[in-house]
Amino acid sequence: MTDHHHHPHLHGVMGEFETPEQLLHAARAAREAGYKHVDAYTPFPIEGLAQAIGFRWTAVPLITLIGGVGGGLTGFGLQYWCSAISYPMNIAGRPLNSWPAFIPVTFELTVLGAAIFAVVGMLALNKLPEPYHPVFNVERFAAASTDRFFLVIEARDPKFDVAGCAKFLQDSAARHVTEVKDEQ
Amino acid sequence: MSTTAQPRDMRPRDPMIEPGHTYASVTDKIAAVVLTRPLGIGWLAGFALTFTVVMMLFVAISWLIIKGVGIWGINIPIGWGFAIVNFVWWIGIGHAGTLISAILFLLNQKWRTSINRFAEAMTLFAVACAGLFPLIHTGRPWMAYYMFPYPSTMGVWPQFRSPLIWDVFAVSTYGTVSLLFWFVGLLPDLATLRDRAKSRYQQVIYGMLSMGWRNSARHWHRYQSAYLLLAGLATPLVLSVHTVVSFDFAVAIVPGWHTTIFPPYFVAGAIYSGFAMVLTLAIPLRKAYGLEDFITMRHLDNMAKVMLATGLIVAYGYFVEFFMAFYSGNKFDVFLAEQRLHGPYSHFYFALILCNILTPQLLWFSKVRRNVALLFILSLIINTGMWLERFVIVVISLTRDFMPSAWGRYSATFWDYATFVGTLGLFTMLIFLFVRGLPAIAIAEMRELVHETDEGGQL
Secondary structure, X not given: OOOHHHOOOEEEEEEEEOOHHHHHHHHHHHHHOOOOOEEEEOOOOXXXXXXXXXXXXXXXXXXXXXXXXXXXXXXXXXXXXXXXXXXXXXXXXXXXXXXXXXXXXXXXHHHHHHHHHHHHHHHHHOOOOOOOOHHHHOHHHHHHHOOOEEEEXXXXXXXXXXXXXXXXXXXXXXXXXXXXXXXO | OOOOOOOHHHOXXXXXXXXXXXXXXXXXXXXXXXXXXXXXXXXXXXXXXXXHHHHHHHHHHHHHHHHOHHHOOOOOOOOOHHHHHHHHHHHXXXXXXXXXXXXXXXXXXXXXXXXXXXXXXXXXXXXXXXXXXXXXXXXXXXXXXXXXXXXXXXXXXXXXXXXXXXXXXXXXHHHHHHHHHHHHHHHHHHHHHHHHOOOHHHHHHHHHHOOOOOOEHHHHHHHHHHHHHHHHHHXXXXXXXXXXXXXXXXXXXXXXXXXXXXXXXXXXXXXXXXXXXXXXXXXHHHHHOOOOOOOOHHHHHHHHHHHHHHHXXXXXXXXXXXXHHHHHOOHHHHHXXXXXXXXXXXXHHHHHHHHHHHHXXXXXXXXXXXXXXXXXXXXXXXXXXXXXXXXXXXXXXXXXXXXXXXXXXXXXXXXXXXXXXXXXXXXXXXXXXXXXXXXXXXXXXXXXXXXXXXXXXXX
């Protein structure tokens, strides 16, 4: 009962909560009960929830830094190469590498690189676009974008069993508990 | 001690959101404007009118491409004219959107929540209108790609030491980053619309745009990280954009342009005119769609205060321009300052002082800031004033260069006005489409605000 392959058509068990506080409490309890593969769904970001389901570190800042450094180097390198190497123009002996004049474009491309990397990196790490996901099979889940708070214990969790998870969620004050089918 | 008079700071503050709202009620109310509300005669009439004006813009641009820039009032020495006046005006208007979405976010000003979305939309549409002007001002817009560094058979590259090329990079970066910031903010709201959409085509369109966003806590965590970083990136960006725009003037040696006050004074002016435009849009919007619960007097009052503060910085800029002209003893600068007061365009200058400095002093009074109709009129006056400011800067300096033989006169033609009014129509038409196609207020952020505020709508 502990292997994912025993639940080929089951994504997990979903509990629906009425308040963010109940959800946060249940998420922490799930962690303490030893569940590893847990996800929570909320209509707005809730402070401490990601940590409660065991998710702390995100690579988005690092990716943004790489994009910014890359953009800046590209910006300065482009101007230096164009002005000093590819088509050098000696105008009254002024320096070809007139770096102060290259700062505005370097700055703009730093911001551009960082911003594009931040957005694309965030989407890629979230694996978006992802049109199909099993949680959408639950009809009540549409309320996750209005006023309901959901906790899912996933079938790939080593401790997963349907009855046990359902009982755990009910004991944690979940109002509705449903199985999440995976039709793929 | 009097017992009746309450101290000023003890008066209850206006709520950020009217009391009694729940997660569901804010979601219902904002989503309904997009999903279920019938179009209505007001929207249709407004859209039809602005669409007609956009057709006029197309005619004006087509005629320009057929005949060349000679159909405008520009000449030698006034090569810039309306095109650059309008460019600077529009790009400045965009700045308030970024200020609200990025700088107020970093400063943790929660009242930004209900106005940031349409202010960002305003930024994008204003940048689109702004970008049009330098493009068609080139006279041969199909050659505009010359401004980008691409390997050509001629082997030449753009002049990277010129502020005009900095401008190309600044404005295109600004447009791109504003679009990304806007889209990231929209993502959860598009998912909200997808979940509530009833008709098939709404489900498909919002389903595709929302990219399968499912409100997962892991996604929110990365999302918040990216949003904060974008805010941090957009903040120096927005300051740099109008700084670079001011370099277009300040780096030149033309009297009246060659001053170091230009960057800060341009940025302040941009925010000044931008907040005026946010008010111009917010006041009819909250009225037409009954959004007074979300865009409360608190918002209008705060925006009026920002206008007052930035307006005073702009007034200081005007003062320093005069002071430095006389203090420097440079006879050309002194002459130009006198030309502003006594020259052929002095009525523009006095109208500018009236619109931008004198009239906005009314905003010191709480009664004025809380009078919605008066605030709307003041926002229109400030928008006019900021347009006049750019006219004064561009035209007076170019018509009064160093030598009398290089002096000239400028007057706009019908096609100048048609193009300018055309972009006003384009901007308004895009706003009309936006309020019915996308949520004009950030829904997920409003739910968060409901969570954070108490029963009285206070933090």
